[in-house]
Amino acid sequence: MSFPEGFLWGAATAAHQVEGGNVNSDFWALEHQSGSMFAEPSGDACDHYRLFRQDIAMLAELGLDAYRFSIEWARVEPAPGRYSRSALAHYGEVLQACRDHGITPMVTMHHFSNPRWLTELGGWEDQDTPGRFAAYCGTVLGELGSLIPYVCTINEANIGQIIRRLIAAGEGRNLHREAVVGLADDRATMAAGTEASVARPQRPKGIFLFTFSDEGHDLICRAHTLAREGIRQASPGTKVGITLALQDVQAQPGGEKEADEIWAGQFTDFLPALDGDDFVGVQNYSRIVVGPDGEIPAAAMGGELTQMGYEFYPQALEGVLRRAASAGLPLFVTENGIATADDTQRTEFVRLALGGVARALADGIDVRGYFYWSALDNFEWMLGYRPTFGLVAVDRATQRRTAKDSARYLGGVARRNALP
Ligand code: BGC
Numbered sequence: 530m531s532f533p534e535g536f537l538w539g540a541a542t543a544a545h546q547v548e549g550g551n552v553n554s555d556f557w558a559l560e561h562q563s564g565s566m567f568a569e570p571s572g573d574a575c576d577h578y579r580l581f582r583q584d585i586a587m588l589a590e591l592g593l594d595a596y597r598f599s600i601e602w603a604r605v606e607p608a609p610g611r612y613s614r615s616a617l618a619h620y621g622e623v624l625q626a627c628r629d630h631g632i633t634p635m636v637t638m639h640h641f642s643n644p645r646w647l648t649e650l651g652g653w654e655d656q657d658t659p660g661r662f663a664a665y666c667g668t669v670l671g672e673l674g675s676l677i678p679y680v681c682t683i684n685e686a687n688i689g690q691i692i693r694r695l696i697a698a699g700e701g702r703n704l705h706r707e708a709v710v711g712l713a714d715d716r717a718t719m720a721a722g723t724e725a726s727v728a729r730p731q732r733p734k735g736i737f738l739f740t741f742s743d744e745g746h747d748l749i750c751r752a753h754t755l756a757r758e759g760i761r762q763a764s765p766g767t768k769v770g771i772t773l774a775l776q777d778v779q780a781q782p783g784g785e786k787e788a789d790e791i792w793a794g795q796f797t798d799f800l801p802a803l804d805g806d807d808f809v810g811v812q813n814y815s816r817i818v819v820g821p822d823g824e825i826p827a828a829a830m831g832g833e834l835t836q837m838g839y840e841f842y843p844q845a846l847e848g849v850l851r852r853a854a855s856a857g858l859p860l861f862v863t864e865n866g867i868a869t870a871d872d873t874q875r876t877e878f879v880r881l882a883l884g885g886v887a888r889a890l891a892d893g894i895d896v897r898g899y900f901y902w903s904a905l906d907n908f909e910w911m912l913g914y915r916p917t918f919g920l921v922a923v924d925r926a927t928q929r930r931t932a933k934d935s936a937r938y939l940g941g942v943a944r945r946n947a948l949p
Pocket of ligand 1: 684
């Protein structure tokens, strides 16, 4: 099973999860307050801000030819309208390192973390945020666009809508979902100018990308379309897209209507904003099965569960690619992966997921690349460093990297551009 020529083979990271010392971001502030939702603070993370050259070299040695990473807004624009030449130069060096190693970069402009000042000004509920975001994107692309072939504006722009549905359905019991809601609430409190409270209010306001309101949805879509304009003006050669968290929504008899609604909230509602994009970034980790009484918990499906509590179901990627093709745009798998301590299980996950990509391609679906999440074991947000998604293990006491067998497996597939 071979892949089209030029198919990109990569791994992904996000700035706050790997760089370390992201002190000007809202996440850093939230991690350090009393009663924090976070299992532990991000601290030095994987010290990727210092070690990016060796990390990029390692990806190339493994056989990969692409790297998706994010630029940290809080570093580039540490105060409203004040840009850091030093931070811009840093990301220029990261991009140059990619070029030196034959790695195609895909850059995300916003991956969950905000500059602290942005959240204090109201974050993703403030009407000026789309304009501020577009200005930041335009500035970065104006400086660095010649080194950036692909840009994702906003990572998982739909995540707030997913959480919103779960709240509405009264399915707030899942620990991870509760943490997300709590974090959104903490951000709202931060924007209101007080320390986030330990006791969580009943009704989350939800300042995050995890915005829970219709206005928030519109704001995010506007931020994306404005940013796309700013990017195109600054760097006409750069291809622009967004990334969406897409679960493979499967209906059992009686669950069809709700399944359709869930898919609409994840995907269809975003189609107007995607009109004019160059690609869609598909991010998938598992499936949702909906029966007559609503979503069936992963644990009740009888299969293995990952460290995140998701069902081990790598076949989900194929289902999602087939449905996302309805956007009529080229697709990139911008994230797909598994949190597991068992690396054999990771290899199996990737092997099965890629089988699905190959079948989708064989049916004419335009998939242009696959980025495994994640390159490194890293800071899994509220869950801290416990879940291990990485192709490469990181000893955080020494920052020593050790490639896992799954990394060699994916690198081998990349080199052959074919599944064994
Ligand atoms: C996010 C990543 C996260 C991963 C695993 C995605 O939702 O983009 O930042 O680490 O899932 O949970």
